[in-house]
Amino acid sequence: MAKDKTLYTCNACGATSPRWLGKCPGCGAWNSLEETVAEPTAAAGGKNRLGGAFAALAPSAGVRPLAEIEAVDVARTPTGQGELDRVLGGGVVEGQVVLIGGDPGIGKSTLLLQALDALQRAQLPSVEAPPGRPKAAKAPGTGAAGAAAPPGGSAAGEAAERGGMLYVTGEESGAQVALRARRLGITGSQVAVLAEIQLERILATLAQQQPAVAVIDSIQTIYSDQLTSAPGSVAQVRECAAHLTRWAKASGCAVVLVGHVTKDGQLAGPRVLEHMVDTVLYFEGDTHSSFRLIRAIKNRFGAVNEIGVFAMTERGLKGVSNPSAIFLSQHAQPVPGSCVLVTLEGTRPMLVEIQALVDTGGPSPRRLSVGLERDRLAMLLAVLHQHAGVATGDQDVFVNAVGGVRISEPAADLAALLSITSSLRGKALPKGFVAFGEVGLAGEVRPAPRGQERLKEAAKLGFSVAVVPRANAPKKTDKAFEGLSIHAVDRVDEAIALVRGLD
Ligand code: TYD
Numbered sequence: 248m249a250k251d252k253t254l255y256t257c258n259a260c261g262a263t264s265p266r267w268l269g270k271c272p273g274c275g276a277w278n279s280l281e282e283t284v285a286e287p288t289a290a291a292g293g294k295n296r297l298g299g300a301f302a303a304l305a306p307s308a309g310v311r312p313l314a315e316i317e318a319v320d321v322a323r324t325p326t327g328q329g330e331l332d333r334v335l336g337g338g339v340v341e342g343q344v345v346l347i348g349g350d351p352g353i354g355k356s357t358l359l360l361q362a363l364d365a366l367q368r369a370q371l372p373s374v375e376a377p378p379g380r381p382k383a384a385k386a387p388g389t390g391a392a393g394a395a396a397p398p399g400g401s402a403a404g405e406a407a408e409r410g411g412m413l414y415v416t417g418e419e420s421g422a423q424v425a426l427r428a429r430r431l432g433i434t435g436s437q438v439a440v441l442a443e444i445q446l447e448r449i450l451a452t453l454a455q456q457q458p459a460v461a462v463i464d465s466i467q468t469i470y471s472d473q474l475t476s477a478p479g480s481v482a483q484v485r486e487c488a489a490h491l492t493r494w495a496k497a498s499g500c501a502v503v504l505v506g507h508v509t510k511d512g513q514l515a516g517p518r519v520l521e522h523m524v525d526t527v528l529y530f531e532g533d534t535h536s537s538f539r540l541i542r543a544i545k546n547r548f549g550a551v552n553e554i555g556v557f558a559m560t561e562r563g564l565k566g567v568s569n570p571s572a573i574f575l576s577q578h579a580q581p582v583p584g585s586c587v588l589v590t591l592e593g594t595r596p597m598l599v600e601i602q603a604l605v606d607t608g609g610p611s612p613r614r615l616s617v618g619l620e621r622d623r624l625a626m627l628l629a630v631l632h633q634h635a636g637v638a639t640g641d642q643d644v645f646v647n648a649v650g651g652v653r654i655s656e657p658a659a660d661l662a663a664l665l666s667i668t669s670s671l672r673g674k675a676l677p678k679g680f681v682a683f684g685e686v687g688l689a690g691e692v693r694p695a696p697r698g699q700e701r702l703k704e705a706a707k708l709g710f711s712v713a714v715v716p717r718a719n720a721p722k723k724t725d726k727a728f729e730g731l732s733i734h735a736v737d738r739v740d741e742a743i744a745l746v747r748g749l750d
């Protein structure tokens with residue numbers, strides 16, 4: 248196939264150059280030229296002769312008043328992984344493009360292979376179906392995906408009807424994928440595997456196979472013939488993802504792109520694709536612990552506040568449907584510098600231990616936080632100084648959310664603050680202690696969303712003392728809070744004094 252011409256286009260102003268230049272000739276930006284495939288000349292000409300060239304073209308027939316367009320509910324196909332479905336908003340949607348990002352080794356390939364296999368089994372009931380999953384077999388999207396696929400030539404007829412699952416691996420050989428499947432206990436799987444990294448060949452296979460769901464593992468290993476830059480470069484990643492997205496939209500095949508999050512900038516990270524795809528999921532968690540979280544960052548087909556929780560086991564990832572207590576470390580006795588936070592992830596409350604260590608610092612004391620925002624930590628220390636008279640200016644302060652969870656909600660403030668004061672005093676908080684609440688710059692403790700649910704979860708798990716913002720304290724007694732003594736506070740100094748009183 249003849250190569251299309253490539254051009255270098257400025258990503259700031261759109262100016263083009265036939266060669267790479269360090270400085271854009273149009274806007275003068277540095278290092279902004281990226282390799283792109285040149286548009287066919289007709290389109291390029293049209294750009295400059297607005298009206299002239301376009302007037303001759305037939306207008307698109309698709310203009311209709313919004314009121315006349317029927318809002319069709321999207322058909323979702325559950326993936327067989329309850330926790331994955333939860334973040335997807337119920338399952339995969341026809342033509343959906345999902346990007347799954349995460350550190351290497353976190354379990355992206357494992358999860359997707361498990362999900363593809365479950366989907367394939369649900370779709371082909373003739374192949375021995377795993378017990379306990381009857382609902383996926385009659386999911387509305389299951390048949391529709393195949394039916395909506397465009398006619399792909401009679402040779403692909405059977406595949407088109409079935410709309411099977413395709414796993415494209417650019418990182419491993421087919422044998423390695425088979426080894427992983429064996430480890431996962433998957434036998435007799437009908438998932439189609441293609442070890443290929445060239446985009447054009449992948450697209451040809453997709454056209455021939457007409458799968459219902461295709462996984463590209465990973466987008467950073469795929470390259471297009473049309474560009475000379477290396478696989479994994481921004482230009483290649485974008486170009487390949489754009490082609491695959493177009494394919495998904497045209498064919499109804501759901502495409503899942505795997506993207507490694509990279510720290511050294513050698514590979515283009517998944518962030519460059521976020522705007523292109525329908526759904527962005529990030530895998531997070533500490534590779535040293537067995538728990539993994541999947542968080543939806545963007546979802547055109549569902550809510551973004553849900554998380555899925557998995558445990559990595561010897562036989563792959565298993566969903567954790569009741570994760571509220573997994574991020575607590577099991578201290579026999581309360582220890583200084585530890586405070587349990589009730590956080591809310593999507594619709595589920597979770598208890599996470601926040602640990603703090605305050606230590607004598609050097610000339611420039613350090614503030615480090617893992618799992619919590621560092622800027623927020625600096626702010627909390629300032630509030631602590633100004634409004635509670637607790638100075639940490641000459642101390643190193645380290646804060647950590649146990650278990651590799653990342654907490655972004657401000658309701659973590661009060662727990663972080665109380666763990667810091669606990670470490671500073673060298674005194675543990677009482678046994679069975681929980682806290683939540685946002686801390687404001689004026690030293691006030693602000694309410695957290697859905698406080699009652701958080702308190703109910705803490706009571707359910709046997710916690711006995713809670714310090715919460717005044718507005719979150721229940722107005723009337725409820726059996727659900729039994730065993731939990733709830734203390735309402737308005738200000739940071741009040742909370743600290745209250746905790747001292749509990750000693
Ligand atoms: P993998 O899915 O290959 O990660 P990614 O595709 O995100 O790079 O996960 C690999 C890790 O998971 C590896 O360290 C081994 C571990 N693992 C298990 O613990 N149990 C299993 O059943 C499998 C298949 C992998």
Ligand code: MG
Pocket residue numbers: 352355356357418464
């Ligand atoms: Mg992988």
